[in-house]
Amino acid sequence: MAINVYLVFNGKTREAIELYKEAFQTQETQIMTFGEGHQNDEYPIPEEAKDLVMHARMTIMGSEIMFSDTFPGQPHTVGNNVTLSVLTDDEEKLRYAFDVLKRDGNVQMELQETFWSKCYGNVADKFGVEWQFNLEQA
Secondary structure (H helix, E strand, C coil): CEEEEEEEECCCHHHHHHHHHHHHCCCEEEEEECCCCCCECCECCCHHHCCCEEEEEEEECCEEEEEEECCCCCCCCCCCCEEEEEEECCHHHHHHHHHHHHCCCEEEEEEECCCCCCCEEEEECCCCCEEEEEECCC
16 A cells, blocks of 8 residues: 655646656656546536646656646645545555544545546545545556
8 A cells, every 4th residue: 555645736737747847857657637537428527627637646756746736616725735645456455444534534535436446535534634545456
């Protein structure tokens, strides 16, 4: 199981990536926009969100850092724009940790299958720390 830092920006993710690429002399390994993500007819992607970054990752000095833009209409508070992302191929451990952290916490997205993962969820624990859980496929 790994825990990675996830940074969220308000429409400035590409700019942040360029700054970090220069500062740490590295390259991003992946960028996916909201427009490239899974399209669900019940939840169409607004035009202003299509070019925003849904997910990006890069290795900085040996650590995997992930990035995203805030989806239009969602709150964004500078200083609270860091989440911890749990990545594991052990679904039992993932579900256990999620269930513990959601006690007295606030579930933003219950564990469920998404187009990128068989088991993904998001919860803010009782201390306000935001966690993303992602089951990685072998």
